Amino acid sequence: MRMRPDRQTALVILLLLALLAGAVLRPTGYLKPVEDFASTILAPLQYGFSWITSRVTQVLDTVRQLRAMPAHIKELQDTVDRLMIENVRLREAEVDNANLRELLQFKLVNPTYEMLAAEVIGRDPSNLLYFITIDRGTNDGLAEGMPVVTARGLVGRISTAFPRTARVMLLNDPASSVSALIQSSRATGVIQGEGPDGLALRYVEQSEAVEAGDIVLTSGLGGGYPKRLVIGQVDSVGRSDVEMFLEISVQSAVEFSRLETVLVIINADTAD
Amino acid sequence: MVSPYLAAAWLILIATLQTSAMPWLRVAGVVPDVMLLVVISASLLLGSRSGFIWALAGGMLLDLLSGGPTAAASISLAVAALAIGLLRSNLPQDMSWMPLASSALGTAVYQVSYWVILQLAGHPSPWLPSLLQVILPGIMANSLLAYPTFWTMRRVFGHSAG
Numbered sequence: 065m066r067m068r069p070d071r072q073t074a075l076v077i078l079l080l081l082a083l084l085a086g087a088v089l090r091p092t093g094y095l096k097p098v099e100d101f102a103s104t105i106l107a108p109l110q111y112g113f114s115w116i117t118s119r120v121t122q123v124l125d126t127v128r129q130l131r132a133m134p135a136h137i138k139e140l141q142d143t144v145d146r147l148m149i150e151n152v153r154l155r156e157a158e159v160d161n162a163n164l165r166e167l168l169q170f171k172l173v174n175p176t177y178e179m180l181a182a183e184v185i186g187r188d189p190s191n192l193l194y195f196i197t198i199d200r201g202t203n204d205g206l207a208e209g210m211p212v213v214t215a216r217g218l219v220g221r222i223s224t225a226f227p228r229t230a231r232v233m234l235l236n237d238p239a240s241s242v243s244a245l246i247q248s249s250r251a252t253g254v255i256q257g258e259g260p261d262g263l264a265l266r267y268v269e270q271s272e273a274v275e276a277g278d279i280v281l282t283s284g285l286g287g288g289y290p291k292r293l294v295i296g297q298v299d300s301v302g303r304s305d306v307e308m309f310l311e312i313s314v315q316s317a318v319e320f321s322r323l324e325t326v327l328v329i330i331n332a333d334t335a336d
Numbered sequence: 337m338v339s340p341y342l343a344a345a346w347l348i349l350i351a352t353l354q355t356s357a358m359p360w361l362r363v364a365g366v367v368p369d370v371m372l373l374v375v376i377s378a379s380l381l382l383g384s385r386s387g388f389i390w391a392l393a394g395g396m397l398l399d400l401l402s403g404g405p406t407a408a409a410s411i412s413l414a415v416a417a418l419a420i421g422l423l424r425s426n427l428p429q430d431m432s433w434m435p436l437a438s439s440a441l442g443t444a445v446y447q448v449s450y451w452v453i454l455q456l457a458g459h460p461s462p463w464l465p466s467l468l469q470v471i472l473p474g475i476m477a478n479s480l481l482a483y484p485t486f487w488t489m490r491r492v493f494g495h496s497a498g
Contacts, residue, residue, distance in 0.1 A: 186401060190398075
């Protein structure tokens with residue numbers, strides 16, 4: 065809009081006067097009708113612009129968020145990964161804690177035993193043999209023949225001790241045998257390893273009262289193992305008129321394939 | 337010619353895995369015999385004589401880590417390698433099912449040999465549970481891992497196979 069200079073000056077003066085008038089009249093309320101009229105006229109426009117602006121802003125925000133989304137997803141994924149690792153670590157710590165608590169409880173219940181905790185670090189490479197390797201050896205005071213237990217019961221005995229490790233023959237190895245007795249009837253026998261079949265209690269006479277569910281303990285006879293260590297529970301009893309002894313299958317108290325931490329009884333000979 | 341250092345390192349790794357990690361990966365209730373599968377693969381890829389050497393070396397490592405009778409694993413693996421050698425020499429070389437057949441035959445020969453040695457060495461092992469719960473599931477477990485082991489061995493040592 066091209067205007068002559070004198071008109072422009074006049075317009076500026078007019079606007080300044082209007083501004084001055086507005087400033088003076090507004091507090092008195094004389095300007096209210098003008099304001100009402102203006103707001104009535106402008107409100108739809110305001111609404112329209114406001115609606116469009118908000119939608120455009122939303123779209124821009126969405127675009128901005130979409131741009132930032134990969135980084136955000138990566139950040140969330142990192143957090144999920146970190147929390148999963150943390151969760152696994154905590155669960156492992158929880159399992160370790162429970163194991164150690166059980167072992168500690170066993171130690172408290174059996175104060176006469178001098179025991180050493182050991183981690184299982186290996187298993188026999190043959191499926192026909194039942195040995196584990198633990199991370200303690202003669203340097204820690206271990207020797208061949210020492211009994212190995214968990215809080216649940218007897219595991220086996222050390223068959224070979226090396227300076228830093230030891231090999232433990234598990235109860236279910238076919239070459240393993242332990243003098244045992246039935247807790248309720250006091251019937252004595254010998255627990256022998258049956259390999260994959262678990263344990264069998266042999267040399268218990270037919271006349272003995274043995275039932276499924278009876279607890280089997282070490283008898284302490286023959287040395288090597290202290291008395292009253294839990295071996296397991298009678299699983300089934302087979303009676304036969306032509307056999308001299310009962311056929312007793314025993315469920316070990318220990319799950320041999322899942323051993324992680326064990327206790328070696330160092331003073332088995334003198335503890336009782 | 338396979339580098340003896342690489343072969344030794346490989347066997348040590350396998351023996352360690354066999355006694356530490358594999359017991360946690362039971363198949364049909366038994367632990368797969370990875371060392372046996374490695375020996376079988378070596379026999380197929382590198383020849384019967386090499387397989388026999390691998391069997392003796394791998395077996396000695398297993399014997400060191402085992403509570404069983406001395407040399408039980410070495411002898412059993414060697415017998416299995418000989419059996420695979422016989423199988424290999426009497427059948428066409430390009431049979432795709434050779435690793436599977438060798439694995440089944442090798443496992444049976446290895447386990448039975450091991451069982452016989454245990455009996456002879458005064459380490460009794462009941463035959464029926466051993467057959468039903470160790471040897472037969474062992475054949476199945478090892479057969480499952482036959483091809484992965486064979487392919488891995490071919491990738492690591494294949495360039496030497498000629």
